Amino acid sequence: MSLPLSPAPNEFPSYRMAEFLPAFLLGWGIGAALVFGVRALGGALLTDPCQGHTLLALIMPLVLGPGGLGFTAFNFRRPKRAALGLGLVVASLMPALSVGARDIGALRGSGCAGGYVVLSASGGPTDRSSSISTLSLRVGESRTLSGRVGGYTPSTHPGLFTLAADSNTPGITVQLPKTQVRAGEVFPVTVSVKAGTGVNSYTVGVQARQIVDGKSVAAVGTLEVNARP
Structure with missing residues (x-):
């Protein structure tokens, strides 16, 4: 009696659009919600118009980008989870990085950045x-x-x-x-x-x-x- 052949350990996993796209959009949505949620919470907690706002503008791109890449790499053979991680990576660029750059520009215009x-x-x-x-x-x-x-x-x-x-x-x-x-x-x-x-x-x-x-x-x-x- 022969056992069924298992897939080779190095076999590249298949990504189907029907599974990839919903998970990717979910990851992007979670990332975008975190960006605006942390931004709103930080704006409410930071009473000084300058202090702490630069870190607030940069923290989400720094967290979502490397964090999403690490999550994707760890779940490389699980297409849905990998797609979720890629959505977080994209959210680190848009809207996290774009919003952060705009906030830093506003800080500089108000004199907070020197x-x-x-x-x-x-x-x-x-x-x-x-x-x-x-x-x-x-x-x-x-x-x-x-x-x-x-x-x-x-x-x-x-x-x-x-x-x-x-x-x-x-x-x-x-x-x-x-x-x-x-x-x-x-x-x-x-x-x-x-x-x-x-x-x-x-x-x-x-x-x-x-x-x-x-x-x-x-x-x-x-x-x-x-x-x-």
């Missing part, structure tokens, strides 16, 4: 694409750039920011005709390479600070200046 100073060679840095991080100048040459305090808005930080410049060498000077500006206001920045300065790369910076409720908030921008003969 500020920055945009430096631009154009007439006015109205967008991030016009910003520069390096500038080449001949020894003895000067260039006037445009600066803008970003990351904060006039509604969230209505006061004045005090400007200051910094250079890592006396041969490179940064002049700020305006000493106080508001968030989003464009101001001139003149960078000069003094005669006799050695040909090299130097770093300069522009800082903007404001006191809000007794605490200092800052925005910083740096620029690499290449002095050439």
